[in-house]
Amino acid sequence: MPAWLKDQLPLIVLLLLVLLVSLSDSGFMAPGNLLVVTADTMTLFLMASGVTFVIMTGGIDLSIQAVASMTSCIVAALLPSLGFAAVPAALLSGAVFGLANGVVTTRLRIPSFVATLAVSGVATSVAYLVSDARSVLIAAADRDAYLGWAVGEIGPVQNEILVGLFVLVGLTLAAGLTPFGRFVRAIGSQERAVIASGIHADRIKIQAFVISGTLAGLAGVVMAGRLGSGSPTLANEFLLPAIACIIVGGTAITGGVGSVWRTFIGALIIAVVRIGMTFIGVSVFAQQIVFGLILVAAVAITMDRSKVATVK
């Protein structure tokens, strides 16, 4: 496969899928429907957006669904008393868990898939404590007053889309214009050369985890707004699709290559696949199977095997 084709494959796949679905469902291409589909995809994209950086460094963050659930509980529980301040509080708690992930994996030198799995246990505990093991309802008035930025509409455009685009642009600029973005790529490509150049690779990795935790937190807040409640299991079933949309977008699990833009495309691919499956009558439950297989296949295709001597 020529390099340019491999590079553009996710976009081509997306367009083909859209074409395929719109051929069988004429209503799919209606502008209103496309907006709804995109808006529905944004929580998934938000969860995956930050992890993209972690994966680009060659690590992984398996705590995002636990963190998102936790912040949904936090924001729902705090809204009545703190008002809008509940939102930054929730994001901050996401950031703190991201920091914990980063510190545990770099300072204690624990592989990230285990470190983040362990930290996610703590996050889930916090979620249960905050929510008292129940769904925490958000009053409609509170939601409109404080979460309108996430779940309202401006004209025909849902605010989720704007939040998603804001994150997409922000992270893309950060990746392209700051040393952080460059070091993330460099660490994923050859960490030892980066360290030998006098760069604090661990700090960069911690920053990536913090971004991942914060954005998982944001995803939790937006989800809470959409559903009108927070719950300790709110974001369950989101981890696999989130990882899948990063990999499907073309970011390699081995690190070094990738972008948030690719994750955006990946999220749309996952969304369209889901719609397509629903359309042909695959049950919601069975879709999980397909995503599992898509993930494995995408990892196998994008992975750079020259970088790993022994695959463990």
Added chain:
Amino acid sequence: MTTVLEVRNGSKSFPGVKALDDVSIEIARNEVVGLIGENGAGKSTLLKIITGIYQLDEGELIVNSRTLALKSPRDAFDHGVAMVFQEQSVLPTLTIAENIFLGREQEFLRFGLIDRKRMNAAARDELAKVHLDLDPATRTADLTFGQRQMVEIAKALSLDSRIEGEVIILLDEPTSVLEQREIDLLFAIIADLKQRASILFISHRLDEVLRVSDRVYVMRDGRVVHEVASADAKIHDLHQHMVGRQLDHRYYREQRQVAADERVLLKVEGLTRTGAFNDIAFKLHAGEILGIAGVVGSGREALARCLAGLEPAESGDIEVGGASVRIAAPHQAVAAGIGFVPSERKVEGIVAALDVSENMSLAAKDRFLRHGLIDFAAERETATTWVRRLGVKTPSIRTPGGSLSGGNQQKVVLAKWRIAGSDVMILDHPTRGIDVGAKEEVYELIRDMAAEGLGILLLADTLEEVIGLSSRILVMKDGRISRTFEAPVGAKPEQIDLIEAMV
């Protein structure tokens, strides 16, 4: 005499290097053959051919009168060729017996289960051959380094009773980790071994080679250049053969060698790291190229890595530009103005996914930052300048570092440190794995840096290179500086002098 192993007209190339060039050797039954040569002479490539890690491009490998294409060390083992690895292959989590028979447990299976009693008894027999009185059920993690080496040898010997045909044992630097007592024991074992096996013995220590072997091959530049019966060999002659041709002064740009400045850029005192180097002291002056010579294990690589902050020392003082600095991590070395050009360029030098300009500005800290953002214009300009100045052959400064040739990658790494403003450069095998034309360009660049007043610490690939380039040479042996040679133009030390200080 029956020949049990022969390499006939063997050649082997790697990108940019001809590692073996028409090499022929043979080992007769019950013979001990020594193999000597400088680092990079082709000894280890030859070994890897014989043990099936590499395959010959041309020529034949004949074992027990059969021409073979060995696929793996295990394949070689099954054909009677056993290697005692320099970096030990004894696994610390397994017992002695398990290590000896790893991958060959078949003979001890009963109803699919391993009969430990029988396996341990068999292991005890093998241990007896190397006079090692240990319980075979001991975990090898609990053994000394020397004992593990003996287990390794016992493992090789276990072939003896298990295959038809002759057994050939390859010993690669087996004495480098042993105590004198263990060395004597090893030699006794080799003498004993000769009754039933043939041996190829590789060592840096010529006296040892002459002591145990019947015949010696000398390798240089991928070729066998000399063959002599040990009884007729003289150490001095062997050194001469290892060294070879006369130097071409122009090749190393000796006309450009400058006298070192008085100014001390780097001063090291009492630097120690247990097991690597001991009480190292030297000064590096501006404009000086200070070569460090030594065999593998002399501690020179560890010293270079220590000064780059990659493997911190335990004690000792380092001063850079007159100020005392602590170097426990690479960022401290970089901040002090020390640049490190690693021997493993693709691991610690170039970042494959970053483009040329990104690689060049990697160590430059805040130089290309404006309001926290990358100043692409300034970066581009600097990169373009250095690409021109060092003659980096690249389609553009946007080309990924990973797709350049070795020589051009090396130039990018050099540019990285020049841009970072390092005035002490540690060059760890700067010409390793790059082709001849690019080598000369690198020599030119090294001279440029010295002319501009940088101090250069050079670990060269060959003795020829270290002598040609350096203005002063430290020779390291067993972790200490054993001698210092002044190397002014016209009065360079001879390679043979260096070798005698090295081994």
Added chain:
Amino acid sequence: MTGWGRYRSLAPVLVLLLLCLAISAINSNFLSVPNFVRLLSAAAIPMVLVMGATFVILMGSIDLSVEGVVALTAVAVSMLVANDVTSLDLGFLSLPVALVVGGLIGFANGFIHVRLRIPSFMATLGIGFACVGIATAVLGGYTVRISDRGFRDLTLGRVLGVPFSVWTAGLAVFVAWIIQERTRIGRWIYAIGTDEVTARQVGVPVERTRIWVFTIAGLFYGLGGAMSAAQLGQGHALISQGRLFTTITAVVVGGTALSGGVGSVLNSVIGVLIVVVLTNGMVLMGIPPFVQLGVQGVLIISAVALALDRTRLQVVK
């Protein structure tokens, strides 16, 4: 090995003893025969699962598919014995079916990981999720109730006052120990986990062994799935929630290193007991159950950090 290093292998046992002492000092109910039986009974299923996971981790890999395999096999078993959804009534014949299903999924894990050369955590994550998906899809989110009393005795029946599940777990430990100590696969697991390159050089069939080990792990999970169904008397897709976490905690707390090569199934037995005793202690002390997840998370981190071999430091991803 010097000083602390030599005794580090005893640390888990010490932790277990101290834990028991501390809990019995706070709550006298801890040191009672009924509580011990309860402890062992709670440890039975984790014990079976951990036996499989230990082998995978000893090899330096990881298996994140535990929950998926347990869920799928539990659902499969519950639908094969007398139940309220299908009209089948295979009784104990469902047990080999669970083992086969578990083994096949394990084989799939290993095969995908080895042949497609993708990291085990990714392969098993994908397969594990797919299995939960299948379990959910088969039942459409419902729960199967098992009406076969005899089958439920597989865990609930008592022999010498001890639940049958405990005996089964004991048997599983014995089998795992035999595999570890007396078979070639067992020895090769250590060789691969210690130094895969050397293992390959001396002729250990690394790829084949890896696939075998994932398959063996799947067999243990299959048994664990059948036991889960029998214990709860039902089958549903969420039956295995939390199992992955407990499994990894137990392996790691027991002293088996994530980097491979160091540890043993016996370590993991101690690990399971630590986790179960801790949970039991927290229940006795009235700590809400959801805090336990957090405690386990902290436990994983501290155990791995303490067991870290600082002589083998490399870049950690």
